[in-house]
Amino acid sequence: MQKGGFHTPATETWFLANQELPNDVFWFSLGSTIQSHTKGIWMWCLPHPCRAGHTLVLLDTEGLGDVEKGDTKNDTWIFALAVLLSGTLVYNSLGTIDQRALEQLHYVTELTERIKVKAAGEGGRQEGEDSAEFMRFFPAFVWAVRDFTLQLVLDGREITEDEYLENALKRRQGQPEKLDLPKKYLRQYFPSRKCFVFDRPAPRRDLARLDQLPEAALSPDFLQQAQRFCSHVHQHAGTKTLPGGHVVTGTLLGNLAVTYVDAIRSGAVPCMESAVLALAQIENSAAVGEAVAAYEEQLGRRAALPTQSVQELLELHAQCEQEALRAFMARAFKDEEQQYQRQLKDELDSKRAELCRRNEQASSDRCTAALxxxxxxxxxxxxxxxxxxxxxxxxxLDDQREMVENYQLVPEKGIMAAEVLQQFLKSKETVAQAVLQTDLSLTDKQREIEVERARAEAAEQEAQLSQEMQARTEQLLQDQERSHQEHVQQLTAKMEQDRRQLLAEQETALALKLQEQERLLREGLHGEVAQLQQQMQNLRKEMSRPPRSRCVVC
Incomplete structure (x- = not known):
């Protein structure tokens, strides 16, 4: 039986889960002394227990407020990174949520100085950035209270853990701003809040060897509370996404971490918008490669060259192109100038040209072999x-005619049948003329007539072949237009999907601001209500603004 846990800045360690898992899973080691055990941020990944195809990623940060470090900036950056990388942020503290616990959460008040949303300008927080913009990036917030011994009773009635948290975050007129800031920022910048309280997992004498205790030795109440917490994470913690709803994969999470850490190490303020744009370039480039691979995979399954007509070949290309576009649109995001979609279109146009060449070659080889x-x-x-x-x-002439008739009966010759036949007959003209000139049964006049007849037949065949090639060219031009319209249709659908996602995010932010406005009114903080109303007005204007017109793939 193995156990996984999170470290805390206190001297004790507590467990989040107690469950059987494979032996090759990497586990956080647990500290049991006054010295901080975890350094930096440790990552633990395992298959999600409830969602197929998902990975549950746990980030364990070093303890905040460690007296041995003597560098509060390090703690602030660790906290900022946890916020930026998490889909759900779990903050744990000891005892109760009181003023001291809120003061210890001062890191949240510094987030807007350590993180900026927009790339424009220099320095920290940009003019015009408000909580709605941060909400789009920030995770859900869960406050876990360890070693909780109080009764959840308020004004003589039992309350839930969430009500306990919200009551602790109530703001009061006249309270010093410094003491009020953690409450203000927690309420304004985190889209959702949840609270769990936990009994002490075992008697104090056993805490130092907690990772060695059997499950039966742990507090039943604690195990039940831990199970509820884990169930909440498994069932309700959403998939990590970027603004616009793009799902963060393992590769994206790794690139995101590198981008933020590089910015911090360089002395810059991490910019969420810049990080997302940098990720978009990486992801969109990969999306092009994935789309081309999807095209080739589909072609390998469907292709049977040579096709009997150009139309059949172009239909094959169109089916593979649709699969490629679906793969691209599923992965690409923020390709606002369609740079990568145009790159994909160029790639697919080249694939079509190569497919046509291969089809012609396959047909030519088959026809030549038959002749x-x-x-x-x-x-x-x-x-x-x-x-x-x-x-x-x-x-x-009779033998050639019979040969041509037999050639016409050969199946699956492909689109080069007429052209290869014409080239073959043209290569035999010299021999035929030599036989004509030496045939003593013919008069000079008959020879002249035969020459003219052969010339007329050749001209007629040339004209027919020219018509076929012209029709083939027109079909290719029509397919180019079809391809263009397909790209435009897919792009339009993607833009509409992005627009709906943005509106949904804005509506969520507006609803949360309305809830905050009601709370501020109840608490008598009318000065902040006016500021919040201005933010809501700006948000409504943004929601009603027509989508920005963008260039279309060409």
Missing amino acids: LELSQELEERLCEGSYSEPGGYQRL
């Missing part, structure tokens, strides 16, 4: 001189 086989007997007669006698020219 070589069918003309073998005729070639042998030519070598034997069978046509070098009176009446030989007519026999040659």
